[in-house]
Amino acid sequence: MEGGRPAALTWPRLLAAVAFGGYLAVTPFLRYSSYGHSSIPHGNHAARHGGQLAMIGDHHVELRRADGRVEAFVSDAWRRPVRPRSGRVRFDGGRRAPMQWDSYRMTAADVAASSAVAVTIELNDGTELTADFDFTSLAND
Amino acid sequence: MATTTSTASESPMDFWGIVLGIFSLGNLGNAFWMLASPPNWYENLPAGVPDFGPLNEHFVRDIGAIYLMIAVALAVAAFSRRWRFIATASVTVYLALHALVHVLDTLRGLVGPEHWLIDMPGVYIPAILLAFITWKVADQPR
Numbered sequence: 001m002e003g004g005r006p007a008a009l010t011w012p013r014l015l016a017a018v019a020f021g022g023y024l025a026v027t028p029f030l031r032y033s034s035y036g037h038s039s040i041p042h043g044n045h046a047a048r049h050g051g052q053l054a055m056i057g058d059h060h061v062e063l064r065r066a067d068g069r070v071e072a073f074v075s076d077a078w079r080r081p082v083r084p085r086s087g088r089v090r091f092d093g094g095r096r097a098p099m100q101w102d103s104y105r106m107t108a109a110d111v112a113a114s115s116a117v118a119v120t121i122e123l124n125d126g127t128e129l130t131a132d133f134d135f136t137s138l139a140n141d
Numbered sequence: 142m143a144t145t146t147s148t149a150s151e152s153p154m155d156f157w158g159i160v161l162g163i164f165s166l167g168n169l170g171n172a173f174w175m176l177a178s179p180p181n182w183y184e185n186l187p188a189g190v191p192d193f194g195p196l197n198e199h200f201v202r203d204i205g206a207i208y209l210m211i212a213v214a215l216a217v218a219a220f221s222r223r224w225r226f227i228a229t230a231s232v233t234v235y236l237a238l239h240a241l242v243h244v245l246d247t248l249r250g251l252v253g254p255e256h257w258l259i260d261m262p263g264v265y266i267p268a269i270l271l272a273f274i275t276w277k278v279a280d281q282p283r
Contacts, residue, residue, distance in 0.1 A: 009156060014156075014159065017156045017157075017158075017159035017160050021160040021161070021162065021163025022163055024160065024164040024167060024270060025164050025166055025167025027262040027263065028167070028171070028188065028262055028263030028267070029171075030187065030262070043255075048194065049194070049195050073195075080184075104180050104183060104196045105195075
């Protein structure tokens with residue numbers, strides 16, 4: 001079809017149309033080599049949510065303190081988000097609080113005066129990730 | 142008794158009608174995914190969505206509504222040659238602007254350079270191909 005009246009829809013053209021449309025419709029949902037987060041394991045160690053990032057083995061935990069909450073974003077080696085089984089947080093080596101899953105991260109009420117925050121995340125396979133975060137510079141601001 | 146006539150402009154599916162119709166279904170699926178479960182879409186769409194920032198469920202649903210309209214526009218383009226060009230061109234404008242936003246965000250470092258490849262199948266190629274389709278259907282009889 002080059003202008004004017006469309007060409008007749010033969011079987012080869014029908015199959016080509018289905019393939020073309022299928023490509024357009026499905027490709028955005030396919031997983032491919034880079035998967036969509038980092039092309040290589042540990043290829044991206046940037047904090048994405050304005051917090052501090054810790055690498056624990058093949059996982060990452062980014063901790064952010066905002067609006068009276070402590071938020072932990074857990075991801076794997078490629079920085080794909082991971083939903084953990086549970087989590088807990090400890091402030092200045094003392095007060096502890098359990099973390100709850102909220103949409104896309106673990107959260108708990110913050111203790112604003114604290115400068116050291118230790119987070120323990122339990123993954124679904126039972127693996128525990130523990131990281132210590134130091135917010136001393138922020139506490140002095 | 143009323144009679145109907147079949148004209149070239151409203152005849153059954155042709156090549157581009159089938160392409161646009163199937164493309165519409167893909168956008169419809171994406172729209173329902175975004176509207177039904179923003180967190181699930183945010184975490185599982187293989188396009189590195191978290192790289193762009195934390196989840197905002199409201200905004201994901203806003204964009205889901207846009208993709209629903211895109212699906213409708215593409216369905217109209219698929220079934221009506223009268224409206225095909227304007228519907229396809231309208232969606233092309235959105236996809237081009239969307240692609241431009243991705244280019245700017247990648248250039249300014251909001252996301253890493255890996256996003257040139259990550260965004261290729263879901264953002265850049267659909268915009269290019271739909272621009273091509275718009276060009277091809279521009280001179281179809283309406």
